[in-house]
Amino acid sequence: MADKITIDVLTLDSVQCAACGYMMESIAALPDDIQDMIQYSEWSIKNKEGIGKFIEMKGKVLPTIAIEGDLVFESIIPQYEELIDEMAKRAPSEEMKNRLMSLRDEGFDFAKIAENLKKAGAGLKTKAG
Amino acid sequence: MAKQKFIDAVRGKRTETAPWVPYAGMHCAFVINEPADKYLQDPQILAKGLVETAKKYKADGIPLIFDLSVEAHSVGCELKWWPDNVPSVTTHPCSDKTPAEAGLQMPTKDSGRWPVIFEAARIAKPQLDELDCGLIGGLCGPLTLASHLAGVRIFTDVIKNKEFAASVCEYAGKVGALSAQFYAEMGCDVIAIIDPVASQIRSATFQEFVTPNVSAAINAIHDAGKTSTFFICGDATKVLKDVCALNTHGFAIDEQLNMNFVRDLAKESGKGFGGNLKLTLALSLGLLSPREDAIVSLAAGGHVGYTFAPG
Numbered sequence: 164m165a166d167k168i169t170i171d172v173l174t175l176d177s178v179q180c181a182a183c184g185y186m187m188e189s190i191a192a193l194p195d196d197i198q199d200m201i202q203y204s205e206w207s208i209k210n211k212e213g214i215g216k217f218i219e220m221k222g223k224v225l226p227t228i229a230i231e232g233d234l235v236f237e238s239i240i241p242q243y244e245e246l247i248d249e250m251a252k253r254a255p256s257e258e259m260k261n262r263l264m265s266l267r268d269e270g271f272d273f274a275k276i277a278e279n280l281k282k283a284g285a286g287l288k289t290k291a292g
Numbered sequence: 293m294a295k296q297k298f299i300d301a302v303r304g305k306r307t308e309t310a311p312w313v314p315y316a317g318m319h320c321a322f323v324i325n326e327p328a329d330k331y332l333q334d335p336q337i338l339a340k341g342l343v344e345t346a347k348k349y350k351a352d353g354i355p356l357i358f359d360l361s362v363e364a365h366s367v368g369c370e371l372k373w374w375p376d377n378v379p380s381v382t383t384h385p386c387s388d389k390t391p392a393e394a395g396l397q398m399p400t401k402d403s404g405r406w407p408v409i410f411e412a413a414r415i416a417k418p419q420l421d422e423l424d425c426g427l428i429g430g431l432c433g434p435l436t437l438a439s440h441l442a443g444v445r446i447f448t449d450v451i452k453n454k455e456f457a458a459s460v461c462e463y464a465g466k467v468g469a470l471s472a473q474f475y476a477e478m479g480c481d482v483i484a485i486i487d488p489v490a491s492q493i494r495s496a497t498f499q500e501f502v503t504p505n506v507s508a509a510i511n512a513i514h515d516a517g518k519t520s521t522f523f524i525c526g527d528a529t530k531v532l533k534d535v536c537a538l539n540t541h542g543f544a545i546d547e548q549l550n551m552n553f554v555r556d557l558a559k560e561s562g563k564g565f566g567g568n569l570k571l572t573l574a575l576s577l578g579l580l581s582p583r584e585d586a587i588v589s590l591a592a593g594g595h596v597g598y599t600f601a602p603g
Contacts, residue, residue, distance in 0.1 A: 175572060178377045179318075181360055181436050181488045182526050188444040208572060214579075224527040224548055226492075238527035238548075240492040242448040271445045273387045286380065 429475025433487020465505030566599030
């Protein structure tokens with residue numbers, strides 16, 4: 164069983180599109196303890212990989228946040244608590260679910276956004292081709 | 293090229309044919325083979341790209357720039373520049389304090405890149421007039437600017453911390469009204485309030501935080517005798533009635549909406565409407581035929597209040 168929760172953010176391009184950018188930031192601004200429990204990527208439909216992912220996930224609108232393969236936030240930028248609740252529902256273990264719920268009142272942390280966005284490849288694969 | 297036809301369409305009037313408005317943005321830099329970061333910071337190059345693009349596409353109207361970081365930059369947000377895209381906002385001065393607590397002031401014509409934009413407009417406007425091409429000034433809408441100022445927390449605050457969210461959105465609305473005055477002074481014929489993230493919230497949140505904070509900008513546009521419109525991106529279906537209830541002359545949407553639904557709502561509200569050409573699916577990715585997409589859009593849009601434009 165995977166030990167991390169997989170999050171896929173389907174975007175037009177998180178640099179050009181403000182809504183896509185803040186969808187990405189909603190994940191990148193999760194506090195450190197939660198960063199340890201998740202792995203996430205931006206999938207821009209400006210490149211073939213992103214188009215493939217959009218089709219594979221049966222995406223309907225942009226931007227969308229998918230958690231463990233489920234299209235959870237479609238054209239709605241989530242509140243912090245909504246994100247935690249939806250991740251907890253899909254946590255691979257009771258232990259992780261409880262850890263997530265214990266961080267429900269923590270709130271976003273903006274200290275490492277740039278670093279986290281870079282790690283997720285945000286804005287780096289937005290060229291057509 | 294027909295500026296008045298474009299203005300009439302945004303105002304919801306019948307036009308002989310639909311005006312054509314490419315929201316060219318950074319494509320103007322591509323047209324003259326200049327990198328985006330250089331293009332956006334040099335008024336001579338910006339004006340050149342704008343006029344060349346208007347000529348190339350025989351545009352009835354064109355945006356002066358399409359960059360929603362201008363206002364944020366003018367009040368102190370830092371930017372990351374890209375050679376092939378608009379800059380990204382990288383710092384959020386209101387991530388833990390209100391605009392007043394953060395000491396944010398109102399921008400002036402000398403703040404940030406406003407001097408570049410004023411100068412570019414001064415150079416380009418007479419040339420566009422000569423071409424009979426309307427000039428669009430596009431300002432950053434209140435919720436998008438609030439997101440730049442406070443970061444993604446604003447989408448939680450609009451539900452959980454309304455007083456804080458109201459203070460940021462209200463400040464953003466005042467900055468937007470000032471931008472509207474600037475664009476009117478530059479001679480823009482149509483001024484667009486561009487609030488892409490306003491599609492990413494629920495209708496009640498739109499009414500509480502967007503509607504009241506665009507009225508000052510709309511009044512500034514109308515007081516200057518200009519034409520107003522509201523641009524929204526993404527799947528805005530859930531808030532489109534709220535968009536129609538704004539006091540603008542028109543609105544524009546992107547490719548994710550159903551054009552017949554948009555047209556009918558616009559007609560009910562007496563608004564001009566535009567957009568919806570499949571920017572990504574057809575023009576960028578080539579998954580649809582741009583020609584067929586254009587024919588479908590023109591047929592659905594009709595001759596009353598419709599502007600033919602990318603989504």
